[in-house]
Amino acid sequence: MKRFTFISLALLILVPLLAFCAWAKPKTPARKHVKPKVTALICSYRERGFSGSGVETESSMVVIGGLVAGKGWISSEQAKGLLHKGDKLPLHVPITGAPLGTVVLTGSEGALGYGINPPYFVAHATIPSRKRDTYRKADKEGLAVWSQLGHAPRWVTGKVLNVNSKYYRKVITNWLRTRETSDLAVKYMVVEQIIQADINRDGRMEAFLSFHSSFETNRVPRDQAFSCLIMQYNSGTRGKTKTVAIADENSDLVMFLIGGFCDLDRDGWAEVVIRWWGGEGNGSDLLHWTGDRFKLLRGWELNV
Numbered sequence: 001m002k003r004f005t006f007i008s009l010a011l012l013i014l015v016p017l018l019a020f021c022a023w024a025k026p027k028t029p030a031r032k033h034v035k036p037k038v039t040a041l042i043c044s045y046r047e048r049g050f051s052g053s054g055v056e057t058e059s060s061m062v063v064i065g066g067l068v069a070g071k072g073w074i075s076s077e078q079a080k081g082l083l084h085k086g087d088k089l090p091l092h093v094p095i096t097g098a099p100l101g102t103v104v105l106t107g108s109e110g111a112l113g114y115g116i117n118p119p120y121f122v123a124h125a126t127i128p129s130r131k132r133d134t135y136r137k138a139d140k141e142g143l144a145v146w147s148q149l150g151h152a153p154r155w156v157t158g159k160v161l162n163v164n165s166k167y168y169r170k171v172i173t174n175w176l177r178t179r180e181t182s183d184l185a186v187k188y189m190v191v192e193q194i195i196q197a198d199i200n201r202d203g204r205m206e207a208f209l210s211f212h213s214s215f216e217t218n219r220v221p222r223d224q225a226f227s228c229l230i231m232q233y234n235s236g237t238r239g240k241t242k243t244v245a246i247a248d249e250n251s252d253l254v255m256f257l258i259g260g261f262c263d264l265d266r267d268g269w270a271e272v273v274i275r276w277w278g279g280e281g282n283g284s285d286l287l288h289w290t291g292d293r294f295k296l297l298r299g300w301e302l303n304v
């Protein structure tokens, strides 16, 4: 009887306590995001592989495909301590994150030339024939992001909007004005990308805007040139939107684009893959969003 009373008493205390905890649990992720304890390697897969003008360019970050079921490499310096023979990297369509195929690292093979010294990883990419057709019509590029945690990262789908969106062009213009960009440079700005994605899983879309001053000669004086990537987000206070710069250069010799959004450590916040091209090289950066700014997790660069 005593035992029964004790259990009843315990239940009487525990049930309301558990109910309170469930109620008090935050419904959305915390505002602050801790830096993921993970390193990663971004790989790009291109249909044309080693051919064309981009031999040096193609050796950046990168696993590069030849044609489908193609072959590429990752130089040892970039892969050191990160990758091992036999590793498999899921390949995804940029921006949307749709599964595309697999890249398998098969180990070093002979001399490659092109300034790539052994040891390096040879990478074979395979894309199922069903997806090959879609891939060829679309971006002709795949992205693989490898994580030390050993599991496939969760990709967040990005939505590509028309670059003529009046609303976002206005957002860009307003941002440029706060930056004291000249009217002439604003007039001839070129919008490259407008992409929406919910990177912090709060149910609200963040917008990524890539734009630069006109590349046409004599349109904008060199000292007024710019190339930027910004994000517009909802700050959470009375539905107010804010903008934050991800990249901001006083130059038209570089361009920044979103590659995709993948949650490497599966904490609910997507890390952001940036691709950039410049006069002296190209590369990829992996960034994470802290809630009020972006921090670089890792970057890869190839100087040419």
Ligand SMILES: [Ca+2]
Binding pocket: 197, 198, 199, 200, 201, 202, 203, 204, 205, 206
């Ligand atoms: Ca969001």
Ligand SMILES: [Ca+2]
Binding pocket: 036, 262, 263, 264, 265, 266, 267, 268, 269, 270, 271
């Ligand atoms: Ca994350």
